[in-house]
Amino acid sequence: MVTSIIILSIIGLVSATLLYVISRKFHVEEDSRIDEIESILPGANCGGCGFAGCRNFAEQCVKATSLDNLLCPVGGNAVMQKIAPILGMQAVEQAPRIAVVRCNGSCENRPQTSHYEGAHSCAVVAALYSGESNCNYGCLGEGDCAAACDFGGITMDPITRLPYVDPNICIACGSCVKACPRNIIELRKRQEPRVFVACNNRDKGIIARKVCSIACIGCGKCAKSCPNGAITITDNLAYIDDSLCLSCQACVAGCPTHAIHVVNESAKENISINEKESAIC
Amino acid sequence: MLKTFRIGGIHPNEHKLTAHCPVTPVAIPKQVSIMLNQHIGAPANCIVKKGDTVKVGTLIAEASGFVSANIHSPVSGTVSKVDKTANAFGLYATTIVIDTEGDEWEETIDRSPELKEEITLSPQEIIQKIAQAGIVGLGGATFPTHVKLTPPKEFKPTVLIVNATECEPYLTDDHALMLESPDQILVGCRILMKAIGVEQTYIGIENNKPDAIALLEQHAARYLGITIVPLRTRYPQGGEKQLIDAILHKQVANGALPVSTGAIVQNVGTAFAVYEAIQKNKPLVDRVVTVTGDHIAKPGNYRVRLGMSMRELIDIAGGLPQDCAKVILGGPMMGKAVSNLDSPIGKGCSGILILDEEHAHRGAINPCIRCGKCVEACPMGLEPFLLAKLSENHLYDRAEKELITSCLECGCCAYSCPSNRPILDFIRIGKNAVNRIIRSRKQS
Ligand code: SF4
Ligand code: SF4
Ligand code: SF4
Ligand code: SF4
Numbered sequence: 001m002v003t004s005i006i007i008l009s010i011i012g013l014v015s016a017t018l019l020y021v022i023s024r025k026f027h028v029e030e031d032s033r034i035d036e037i038e039s040i041l042p043g044a045n046c047g048g049c050g051f052a053g054c055r056n057f058a059e060q061c062v063k064a065t066s067l068d069n070l071l072c073p074v075g076g077n078a079v080m081q082k083i084a085p086i087l088g089m090q091a092v093e094q095a096p097r098i099a100v101v102r103c104n105g106s107c108e109n110r111p112q113t114s115h116y117e118g119a120h121s122c123a124v125v126a127a128l129y130s131g132e133s134n135c136n137y138g139c140l141g142e143g144d145c146a147a148a149c150d151f152g153g154i155t156m157d158p159i160t161r162l163p164y165v166d167p168n169i170c171i172a173c174g175s176c177v178k179a180c181p182r183n184i185i186e187l188r189k190r191q192e193p194r195v196f197v198a199c200n201n202r203d204k205g206i207i208a209r210k211v212c213s214i215a216c217i218g219c220g221k222c223a224k225s226c227p228n229g230a231i232t233i234t235d236n237l238a239y240i241d242d243s244l245c246l247s248c249q250a251c252v253a254g255c256p257t258h259a260i261h262v263v264n265e266s267a268k269e270n271i272s273i274n275e276k277e278s279a280i281c
Numbered sequence: 282m283l284k285t286f287r288i289g290g291i292h293p294n295e296h297k298l299t300a301h302c303p304v305t306p307v308a309i310p311k312q313v314s315i316m317l318n319q320h321i322g323a324p325a326n327c328i329v330k331k332g333d334t335v336k337v338g339t340l341i342a343e344a345s346g347f348v349s350a351n352i353h354s355p356v357s358g359t360v361s362k363v364d365k366t367a368n369a370f371g372l373y374a375t376t377i378v379i380d381t382e383g384d385e386w387e388e389t390i391d392r393s394p395e396l397k398e399e400i401t402l403s404p405q406e407i408i409q410k411i412a413q414a415g416i417v418g419l420g421g422a423t424f425p426t427h428v429k430l431t432p433p434k435e436f437k438p439t440v441l442i443v444n445a446t447e448c449e450p451y452l453t454d455d456h457a458l459m460l461e462s463p464d465q466i467l468v469g470c471r472i473l474m475k476a477i478g479v480e481q482t483y484i485g486i487e488n489n490k491p492d493a494i495a496l497l498e499q500h501a502a503r504y505l506g507i508t509i510v511p512l513r514t515r516y517p518q519g520g521e522k523q524l525i526d527a528i529l530h531k532q533v534a535n536g537a538l539p540v541s542t543g544a545i546v547q548n549v550g551t552a553f554a555v556y557e558a559i560q561k562n563k564p565l566v567d568r569v570v571t572v573t574g575d576h577i578a579k580p581g582n583y584r585v586r587l588g589m590s591m592r593e594l595i596d597i598a599g600g601l602p603q604d605c606a607k608v609i610l611g612g613p614m615m616g617k618a619v620s621n622l623d624s625p626i627g628k629g630c631s632g633i634l635i636l637d638e639e640h641a642h643r644g645a646i647n648p649c650i651r652c653g654k655c656v657e658a659c660p661m662g663l664e665p666f667l668l669a670k671l672s673e674n675h676l677y678d679r680a681e682k683e684l685i686t687s688c689l690e691c692g693c694c695a696y697s698c699p700s701n702r703p704i705l706d707f708i709r710i711g712k713n714a715v716n717r718i719i720r721s722r723k724q725s
Contacts, residue, residue: 113371113620113621114371114618114620117642117643118643118703118706119646119703119706119707121673121706121707123710124703124706124707124710127709127710127713128370128617128706129370129371129372129617129618129620130367130370130371130372130620131371133371134367134371134620134621136371136372136373203365203373204365207365207373
C-alpha cells in the first residue's frame with residue numbers, strides 16, 4: 001500500500017518536472033494580436049478571404065506589412081476597420097461585391113436536348129457531356145454553387161433551374177466561383193444598377209445562337225455603344241469591366257439577343273423577371 | 282479450368298444478340314463529318330480547305346505531335362466546310378465535312394482481296410507506316426498505335442498480347458471480324474511482332490466465342506509463335522492489366538506502364554487495321570460497328586466508312602425503335618450515353634447500343650449500406666465506395682493515397698452496388714482532379 005503511494009508520487013513528480021522543463025524550453029511566444037483579431041472576425045471559417053479559416057487569416061494580417069490585399073468578405077469593411085488600429089495600419093475601403101451568374105439559359109431560352117439522370121453534381125455532368133442543353137459553356141443546373149455556399153446565399157430556382165443569388169445574403173466569399181466547373185459565377189462590384197453580360201458562351205455567334213436564343217454572339221454592338229470603353233470582346237464573348245462601367249446602360253438596348261442584364265439592388269423583383277416567366281422544363 | 286484475371290470482376294448478362302451476324306458493308310454515306318479530336322492526344326491539324334477535292338485515303342488532317350494521329354478521307358468528293366460541330370456528347374470541336382461523289386480511291390491503295398503474307402518492311406518502317414495510316418486503338422481507347430509500339434527505352438517488350446476478349450456485353454464487332462478475316466488478323470499480329478521485336482503472341486479470346494477460338498486456332502497453326510488463349514468470360518478482361526494478368530499471370534505494379542511486364546497489348550481490330558495499312562497500303566477509313574439493342578429491327582455488325590452519322594447507321598439497322606430511351610456509344614459498361622445522334626462515327630466507335638425504357642434508367646440512389654460488393658467487384662483492388670465519398674467531399678490528398686488514379690473506369694463497382702450509388706461518376710471527377718494536381722506538382 002505505502003510502496004504504491006510512494007511509487008505513484010515519484011512518477012507524478014518526475015512527469016511534472018519533465019512537463020515543466022519541456023514547456024519552458026519549447027515555449028513559443030505567440031503574438032497576442034492574433035487572438036485579438038480572431039475574436040473580431042466573424043468565425044465563419046468560410047475561406048472567402050483565401051486562407052484556411054479565420055485564425056489563419058488573423059495570422060496573415062499580423063504578418064502582413066499592409067492590409068491592402070486582405071479582406072474578410074463576411075465582416076467586410078467594418079471588421080477591417082476594427083482590425084487596422086490593432087496593427088497600427090490603414091484599411092482601405094473596398095467596394096462591396098456580389099456573386100453574379102453569367103448565364104440565363106433557362107429552358108425557355110435554350111432547348112433541352114437530353115435528359116440527365118446521373119449523380120446530381122455539376123462537376124460530374126461537366127466531365128461527361130455538354131449537359132441537358134447543347135451549350136458547352138452554360139449552367140448545368142445541378143447546384144454545385146448552391147451547395148458550396150456556407151450562408152445559403154445561392155439557391156437553385158426550381159423553375160429556371162438556374163442559381164439565384166440573394167443580394168441580402170451574398171457576402172462575396174467566392175466559394176461558388178470556385179465550385180462552378182463552368183466558371184459561370186463571377187464576383188462583381190455592387191453597383192446601382194449592376195450591368196453585366198449574362199452569358200458565358202465562347203463559341204462563334206452562329207453556334208451560340210443555335211444552342212440558345214439569348215446567347216452573346218460577340219457582335220460587338222455593346223462595345224461600340226459604351227462611352228467609357230468598359231466592354232471588350234474576347235473569344236466571341238462580350239465582357240463588361242465593372243471597374244470601368246458607369247451603369248449608364250447605353251449598351252443594353254442595342255444587344256440583339258438581350259444578353260446584357262441590368263439588375264437593381266433596391267428592387268429585388270427586377271432580378272429574375274425573364275427567368276420567372278419561363279416554363280418548367 | 283480456363284484462365285482469367287485474379288482480382289474482382291463481374292459477369293453481366295452477355296446479350297450478344299449479333300454474335301452470328303457476319304460483317305456487312307453498308308452504303309457509302311452522302312456526306313461524312315470527320316472530327317479532328319477523335320483520338321486520344323492532341324487534335325490533328327486540318328490540311329484541307331473548303332472546295333478541295335479528295336479521294337478515299339487522302340490525308341486530310343495531320344498528327345500535331347507524337348501523341349496524335351493522322352486522319353484520312355473515308356470517301357471521295359469535295360470538302361464542303363471545315364467548322365465546329367457537336368460530337369456525340371454535344372461538345373463542339375473542329376470537323377471536316379465532305380460531300381461524297383463516287384468512290385474513287387487513292388491509286389496507292391491495293392483493293393484486291395488476296396491475302397499478302399510476306400512482310401517486307403523493317404520494324405522502323407512498319408511503325409512509321411502505322412503512324413502514317415492514322416491507326417489508333419480500335420477497342421475504344423483510340424490511343425495512337427505507333428506510340429504504344431514505341432515504349433520508353435528502359436522497357437524491352439518480350440511478348441505481344443492481342444485483346445480479342447470483347448468482354449463488354451452486347452458488342453460483337455471483334456467477334457465478327459475474327460470470323461471474317463482470321464488470316465488478315467494473324468498476319469497483322471506477325472507484323473506487330475516484327476515491329477516490336479518479339480517472338481511470341483497470345484491472342485486472348487473469351488470462351489463465349491467458341492467458333493472464333495476454333496477458327497483462329499486452326500489458322501494460327503500456319504503462323505510462327507501465335508498462340509490462342511481461351512479465357513473464362515469475365516468483365517473487364519479486356520483491360521490491359523487484367524488481360525496481362527489473365528494470360529501471363531503477372532501483375533502490373535501500381536502506377537507502372539503495362540509494358541513493364543514485357544507485354545504490349547493491342548486490340549484485334551487494330552491488328553486487322555495494321556494488316557491493311559502495311560500489306561495493302563490502306564489507311565484507317567472504315568471499321569466494324571455493332572448496332573444492337575433488344576428491340577432494334579436489324580441488329581448487326583456493319584462495316585462503315587468513318588464519319589457517317591450515327592443516325593444514318595441506326596436507320597440502316599432498322600431505325601430507332603418506338604420505345605428507345607437511351608443510345609449508348611460503345612458497350613453498356615464503359616460506353617457513354619449519347620446526347621446528339623447527328624454526330625459522326627469515329628475511329629473509336631465499336632458499337633451503338635439502343636436501350637429500351639425498361640433498361641435505360643438508373644435506379645433510385647440510396648445510402649451506402651457498406652455491403653462491400655463494390656470492393657469485391659473492383660478489378661484494381663480499390664475501395665470504390667471510399668473513393669467516391671472522398672471525391673464527393675474534395676478530399677483529393679487522401680484519394681490520391683487510396684490510389685484513385687489507378688481506377689480504370691470499368692464500372693464494375695457501380696454495376697454491383699445494390700444502392701445504385703453513382704460511384705463511378707464521382708470517382709471519375711476525383712481521378713481527373715488528382716491527375717491535375719499530380720501534373721501541376723510535376724511542373725513546379
Ligand atoms: S448561350 Fe450563354 S446564356 Fe445561353 S446557356 Fe449558354 S452560357 Fe447560358
Ligand atoms: S452556376 Fe455553375 S455550379 Fe452553379 S448550378 Fe450552374 S453550372 Fe452548377
Ligand atoms: S470503376 Fe474503378 S473503382 Fe470502380 S470497379 Fe472499376 S477500377 Fe474499381
Ligand atoms: S456496393 Fe454500394 S452499398 Fe455496397 S459498399 Fe459499395 S457503395 Fe456501399
